[in-house]
Amino acid sequence: MINRIKLVLTVLLVLCSVPALSAVSQVTVKDVARINGVRDTALVGYGLVTGLAGSGDSARFSSTSQSLKSVLRSFNVNIEDKEVQSRNVAAVIVTASIPAFAEIGDKLDVQVSSLGDARSLAGGTLLLSPLKAPNDEVYALAQGQITVGGYRFEQDQNLVAKNHATVGSIIRGATTERSVVANIFAEDGSVSLILNTPDFTMLDNITTALRYEFPSLDIRPAHAGKLDIHGRDLSFSHLAKIEQVSINVAQSARIVVNERSGIIVSGSDIPVSSVVISHGNINLKISSSPRVSQPYNVVFGDQSNIKTVTVRETEIEVNEQQQAVYINKDTTTIAEVVSSLQKLNIPTRDMISILEGLKRSGALHAEIVIQ
Numbered sequence: 001m002i003n004r005i006k007l008v009l010t011v012l013l014v015l016c017s018v019p020a021l022s023a024v025s026q027v028t029v030k031d032v033a034r035i036n037g038v039r040d041t042a043l044v045g046y047g048l049v050t051g052l053a054g055s056g057d058s059a060r061f062s063s064t065s066q067s068l069k070s071v072l073r074s075f076n077v078n079i080e081d082k083e084v085q086s087r088n089v090a091a092v093i094v095t096a097s098i099p100a101f102a103e104i105g106d107k108l109d110v111q112v113s114s115l116g117d118a119r120s121l122a123g124g125t126l127l128l129s130p131l132k133a134p135n136d137e138v139y140a141l142a143q144g145q146i147t148v149g150g151y152r153f154e155q156d157q158n159l160v161a162k163n164h165a166t167v168g169s170i171i172r173g174a175t176t177e178r179s180v181v182a183n184i185f186a187e188d189g190s191v192s193l194i195l196n197t198p199d200f201t202m203l204d205n206i207t208t209a210l211r212y213e214f215p216s217l218d219i220r221p222a223h224a225g226k227l228d229i230h231g232r233d234l235s236f237s238h239l240a241k242i243e244q245v246s247i248n249v250a251q252s253a254r255i256v257v258n259e260r261s262g263i264i265v266s267g268s269d270i271p272v273s274s275v276v277i278s279h280g281n282i283n284l285k286i287s288s289s290p291r292v293s294q295p296y297n298v299v300f301g302d303q304s305n306i307k308t309v310t311v312r313e314t315e316i317e318v319n320e321q322q323q324a325v326y327i328n329k330d331t332t333t334i335a336e337v338v339s340s341l342q343k344l345n346i347p348t349r350d351m352i353s354i355l356e357g358l359k360r361s362g363a364l365h366a367e368i369v370i371q
Contacts, residue, residue: 029193029206030243033227036192037184040097043139043174047129049090049112049121049146056090056124061116064091071127090118094129094142096174100182107172110142120165122148131174142174149261164260184239190230191239198225202249209247214238253366255334255355260371262348264355270334270366272358334364 048067049056057064065084072079093115096108112126124146131140146168184191195202203221210219210229218230231238253270257263337358341351358364 025249026246027249028243029209029245029247032197032202032247032249033193033195033206035184035239035243036194036226037182038100039182040099041133041139041180043096043098043108043131043133045094045129045131045142046115047092047094047112047142048127049092049118049124050088050127052088052090052118052121052124054087055120055122056087056118057114057116058087059085061091064089064116067091090121090124091115092121092126094126094131096131096140096142098133098139098176098180100180102176102180104176104179106176108140108142108174108176110144110170110173112146112168112170114166118166120148121146121168122165124168126170126173137178139178139180140174140176142170144170144173146170167260185234188230189232189234190228191234192222193227193229193242195225195227198223200224202247203227205247205249206245209245210242213245214242254369255364255366256369256371257352257355258371259349259352262352264338264348264351266334266366270364272332272334272337273363273365334366 046067048064048071059065065081068084068086068089069079069081091114092112095111095113098108102108110126110131112121114121126143126146128141128143130138131142133139147170148165148168186192193206195206203224206227207219207221210217210227214231216231220228220230222228229242254266255270256265334355338351341354346354355364355368359366359368
């Protein structure tokens, strides 16, 4: 945990140690907008993960057993219901995104998440799973070794866990089986630019720049997030030149938070107003160990029900950490706040909650993106 806090602090300090950029920077149209019709398509599928070494779904999740029987039946292996009792298998939902203009054979990254009561997907392999688009057509096939960002070990009611072990990914784990055709030209031959973030100032900057570079084109703003471009014989070459036009944009303050891995990344010196942060935490630890119960010698009475048994002793320990208080009277930056919280030994996941609280209180002047 301490290493992770240091990692977060290092990332923030490195980013904020770069010389401060001006409030306005120069980017290309391609950085802030996309051609209408050029977008990713979500894919989803159902699959089985094998090789989980006892951390898969239990017999209570019957759909896993049914799926396993179907898979074995496809290999001409017939088994009875009572024979399907392995916890080495888990039912999962498989998701991916296929980009525009994808061709057969292109590789896609895949995300896998548990459907049943599996404890962990670590070490598992996803069996061949078809991925469908909203039109119910299969666009890709996924298969491969799963990588998870955490772990979970459980033995005799003792548990050690880190992050989410029931969610994983397979880099380049899916193969495209159907080409994706994107229609970017309207019936009248025009194209539209869609801003990544609708903004009137950004729209005006793009309109001004394009009208200056391409006076022959008819450029009409539709709304804060859309710009229609009309012209004779618009081609892919025109679109490439449009994407390369430089424009001035104001920097936006943003903090990206990954709740699964506990990583916080800040892209600039983000201001934080006067604030008081009070932090308290309760840690709960439950441990269980077996103990042999040996009865004393019994002289009188019925001795038929007296026997040596193994019982479990459970110990519950609750530790309440001393409340930490951080007071900021003057405007500072997010890097300085994280540095102060690190000195108070605040865990990274608690820092994420603190950042969200700062945003809700109005003290943090930035957008928080939670992944």
